Amino acid sequence: MKLRKIALLIVVTLCALLLAGCGSDKPADEPAVTDVPAVTEETAMPEATTVPAQTGKVVNVYNWEDYIDPAVITLFEQEYGIKVNYMCFTTVEDMIVQVEANPGAFDVCFPSDYIIERMIAGNMLREINFENVPNAAQTIPYLQNPAYDPENKYSVPYMWGTVGILYNKTMIPDPVQSWSILWDTQYQKQVFMLDSIRDSMGVTLKYLGYDLNTTNVPELMAAKEKLIEQKKSGVVKAYQVDETKDKMVAGEAALAVMWSGDAMYAIDLNENLDYFVPAEGSNVWVDGAVIPATAKNPENAELFINFLCRPEIARMNCEYICYSTPNQGAIDLMGEEYTANHVQNPDQAVLDKCQFFHDISPDFLPVYEAMWMEVKNTK
Numbered sequence: 001m002k003l004r005k006i007a008l009l010i011v012v013t014l015c016a017l018l019l020a021g022c023g024s025d026k027p028a029d030e031p032a033v034t035d036v037p038a039v040t041e042e043t044a045m046p047e048a049t050t051v052p053a054q055t056g057k058v059v060n061v062y063n064w065e066d067y068i069d070p071a072v073i074t075l076f077e078q079e080y081g082i083k084v085n086y087m088c089f090t091t092v093e094d095m096i097v098q099v100e101a102n103p104g105a106f107d108v109c110f111p112s113d114y115i116i117e118r119m120i121a122g123n124m125l126r127e128i129n130f131e132n133v134p135n136a137a138q139t140i141p142y143l144q145n146p147a148y149d150p151e152n153k154y155s156v157p158y159m160w161g162t163v164g165i166l167y168n169k170t171m172i173p174d175p176v177q178s179w180s181i182l183w184d185t186q187y188q189k190q191v192f193m194l195d196s197i198r199d200s201m202g203v204t205l206k207y208l209g210y211d212l213n214t215t216n217v218p219e220l221m222a223a224k225e226k227l228i229e230q231k232k233s234g235v236v237k238a239y240q241v242d243e244t245k246d247k248m249v250a251g252e253a254a255l256a257v258m259w260s261g262d263a264m265y266a267i268d269l270n271e272n273l274d275y276f277v278p279a280e281g282s283n284v285w286v287d288g289a290v291i292p293a294t295a296k297n298p299e300n301a302e303l304f305i306n307f308l309c310r311p312e313i314a315r316m317n318c319e320y321i322c323y324s325t326p327n328q329g330a331i332d333l334m335g336e337e338y339t340a341n342h343v344q345n346p347d348q349a350v351l352d353k354c355q356f357f358h359d360i361s362p363d364f365l366p367v368y369e370a371m372w373m374e375v376k377n378t379k
Contacts, residue, residue: 189234
């Protein structure tokens with residue numbers, strides 16, 4: 001959907017002032033969010049919940065940076081009298097290390113699907129009492145009982161999306177709808193790749209016709225050699241992550257492997273950009289809300305998760321973050337502006353060619369890491 005271009009830039013600038021715990025110097029006892037609207041009839045819709053307000057209590061939230069509308073935090077605090085201690089991580093690997101190292105420090109976390117799978121296997125998560133999270137029923141059918149949480153006991157989808165290609169239409173008016181375009185030597189120093197083992201190896205595996213989660217060494221070797229070929233050919237401008245979207249907005253490259261939400265952010269700021277999921281298929285991913293087994297405030301955590309699943313709140317987060325919402329009520333509120341958006345609401349035919357990542361065995365992970373280092377070190 002078309003977001004306010006100028007407002008987005010202002011929000012990004014102010015976000016560090018609004019969220020406590022994300023590199024902020026604020027003392028821990030200051031409010032997490034300030035200077036945002038008070039609760040209104042629209043945002044404080046009646047809802048069924050068996051969890052009473054816990055005045056003076058807290059909920060410790062551990063999420064990606066800039067991954068919630070700051071107003072949502074204040075609305076929750078005002079409605080329930082529960083202080084939100086909001087803390088940020090930059091990678092899911094960092095998140096799981098911190099959860100293990102600091103038992104009791106976090107009540108709600110937002111890991112990606114394959115990390116949820118790992119945490120379930122490691123008995124790191126508490127089963128959610130869904131009687132306290134009735135709004136989870138808003139989850140779209142596609143994301144119910146997912147492979148990473150097949151019995152739907154431990155997680156509630158928060159945001160989801162795809163991995164695809166963001167491109168500049170002034171440079172490539174009619175791109176080939178294939179991963180092969182990333183190897184096209186006419187785009188010298190015009191391709192941004194993701195500095196991510198799973199994503200860059202994954203899209204290459206799909207290009208070669210292999211399973212995204214393969215542990216077949218010859219198949220992985222083929223993907224590694226294909227990435228080395230790409231780098232040696234001169235098309236790769238850089239391997240990076242967060243900075244890519246802004247560089248694409250500035251017109252610094254023709255193509256970028258990108259998560260759909262970052263692509264949506266960039267498209268809203270530069271009408272010359274567009275996005276597609278290649279015909280060979282890709283990764284579809286979910287970030288979910290989970291409660292660590294060591295959480296000190298699990299009831300407050302369930303109340304917070306239920307609040308996030310309230311359709312109007314889910315809508316606020318979707319419009320702020322730009323990723324896809326798993327919440328049917330929010331989709332209904334946004335209407336055609338959302339459903340007609342091919343970036344945020346891909347066709348089922350696209351999703352049918354996509355796969356979730358599964359967790360890599362710790363014993364096998366060094367194989368991936370060694371191959372990726374070989375790619376990155378290629379001159």
